[in-house]
Amino acid sequence: MTHGQSEFDPEVLTRLTGAELLWATLVGEGVTEVFGYPGGAILPAYDALRKFPIRHILVRHEQGAAHMADGYARASGKVGVAIATSGPGATNLVTGIATAMMDSIPIVCITGQVSSKVLGTDAFQEIDITGITLPVTKHNFLVSRAEEIAPAIRAAFQIAQSGRPGPVLVDITKDAQQATAIFDFAGAKPRAYAPHPMLHCTDQKLHQAAELIRKAERPVILAGHGILQARAGEQVRNLAERMQIPIGMTLLGLGAFPASHPLNMGMMGMHGESWVNQAIQEADLLIACGMRFDDRVIGTPATYATKAKKIHIEIDPAEINKNIAVDVALVGDLREVLEQLLPLLPGRDGSAWLRLIEASKGTAAVRDIRNLPDSGHLYAAHVMHDLWRITEGRAIVATDVGQHQMWEAQYYHHDFPRTLITSGGLGTMGFALPAGIGAKFACPDREVWVIAGDGGFQMTASELATIAQEKLKINIAVINNGYLGMVRQWQEFFYERNYQSTPLVSPDFVKLADAHGIRGAAVRTRAELENVVNEARAHDGPFLINFMVEQEDSVYPMIPAGRALHEMIRRPDQNPLIETPQDS
Amino acid sequence: MLHTFVAYVEDKPGVLTRVASLFRRLNINIISLTVGRSERTGYSRMTIVAEASDQAGHRIRASLYKLEDVAEVDDISGISAVTRELALIKVAANAENRSGVFELAEVFRARIVDLAPESMMIEITGVESKIEGLIQVLNERENRVLEVCRSGKMTMRRGHHTSRVLRAMGVSAEPSPSDRESNESPSSEEPE
Known part of the structure; x- marks a missing residue:
């Protein structure tokens, strides 16, 4: 059997299985990478994958697949594709889909579903994923016949990208994947995109x-x-x-x-x-x-x-x-x-x-941490500023959620579009690592930095194995302050320093990286920073840096939730942590 | 205020859920919802009545349009339209008090559509207030209301009348696009 695209000339009408129809349509839509995880109800699709010029990236958790598709879309402006099986595979996608929904990111998620004959019987690994994702997708499809696969996929791509973009899910029953239908790519074209009728710009x-x-x-x-x-x-x-x-x-x-x-x-x-x-x-x-x-x-x-x-x-x-x-x-x-x-x-x-x-601006510049005397302490703001300086602001940076995300936004100055990949609306911890992987696939020639806190990093740290398996050159900066830092900051400001459940005991991230065959190093002072960052950039392979930063630093300025913009908490004149590192 | 929307939606599984879910998400209670086939092949027509803030109309209509299965949405709150509701009312009635129910039905131009030894069924069509009125009178006359089944409102815009006719009917003329956007068109009662 011949492999590759030529076998499925979109001009020639060919009878294919539903599984082949799925991939052929994706190829027709210009897809070259999908992020996914196999399982029972999607196995026919996986079985047919070898015949198609699409690279499948095996993730370690389906949430990672959705975030990778998301990161891919954010970095490239194209549609990212994630694929998972029915039941838990599908539900694991939900956080990633919701993240894309809140930030209007075009992704298409494909899930396997139990056979149409047993739909609604609580069959093994059956879940109503179109019902579950209804409020977090722009649209979704339940496809139970092979003939409907190509039109649904093509419609999904159109919906995901048009107007205000967003995620679309296509749930395909196993029997639809196994049945056959004529592949007619042109005939499966969705009806012309109609702009929202209430657009109004007279x-x-x-x-x-x-x-x-x-x-x-x-x-x-x-x-x-x-x-x-x-x-x-x-x-x-x-x-x-x-x-x-x-x-x-x-x-x-x-x-x-x-x-x-x-x-x-x-x-x-x-x-x-x-x-x-x-x-x-x-x-x-x-x-x-x-x-x-x-x-x-x-x-x-x-x-x-x-x-x-x-x-x-x-x-x-x-x-x-x-x-x-x-x-x-x-x-x-x-x-x-x-x-x-x-x-x-x-x-x-x-x-x-x-x-x-x-x-x-007044004294704001003087208060800025970059202008404080170097006390030997390592501040996250230093890390962001130095990363920006060393990478000349040209890297694609995927950030997680929390303090480091805000410091990155303040101190890494983005001059170029699509260089910051971050979860804004949903604020999804665990986003950075998989999203960074997706961005690397979208832009293989670009320098990619994943910046995550010690909390969020551990939510999806299993994707380190994906990086190792796919041999990706990604640099990872863990901003390690031993706390769920942003929550701790809120506890400091608004809950009388009751640090309930925010101190965090973490594994040695350098050893964790090592266990995956990924090089790593720890940075404890600003003096070591530049050398280690340059070592990471020069290294031919992924590299993790564990930045041991000041533990009880806070993000300033800050407007307390529910207050007015001018009622912000300014940066302190002098950081109190410098005088008393051990907070009383 | 009460908002009334007419929506043409694709006639396929799950569409009702999508529409209903939109209101659920906004924490808006749907007061009545009627769905049926329309003059367009493959499309159902919905009349949705919901209680929401005055400003909510624009956002609900815009959000309804964002649903892929929704083809057209009309916000006819306060617009010249004909509104009807159908109700079936079963009342306890025997040989002694049947004639009173017949009389009432006559007054309300309702019809008796079923008669059993212990009960009668009334069919009534009209605006909401007319149906409420009949139920109210039935209750006052101690005709025990056993069951009420109401279709919910069905609404259709009136044809083009002259503004004088509209004024005489006490309804506002078609709002200009700017009125629609700010949703400041006043609500008005349906004349009967």
């Missing part, structure tokens, strides 16, 4: 928006994930530069607009820089581009930017007026809207407002 609205922008004295652009999704970086840059408007970034927006650009103020929100939040609170106009006024960004709706008119450019009509009431909503594709808006904007002198913002 000339009148554009002129209203342009009028607001022209008249504004203190405008701020809020730059979100939608810029990456709509590939509108250039248009946002034109808007900012032409009208001299400063930009605040959301966490998922980082990289969409160069961090080093003079108009980029930095990240906004709960752990955003004080001057960014202050600028938003003082602004007389907010231009929200592809962001959804998440509660981590606005503090409380009642106190948010009360002096500002608001323009919301967004593709999802359900986001308009959801968290923040806006004055002008331009509902449509961000790039298309901005291209219509830009000709209406002649240019503007924004220097007074920019000077005001610059002045408001």
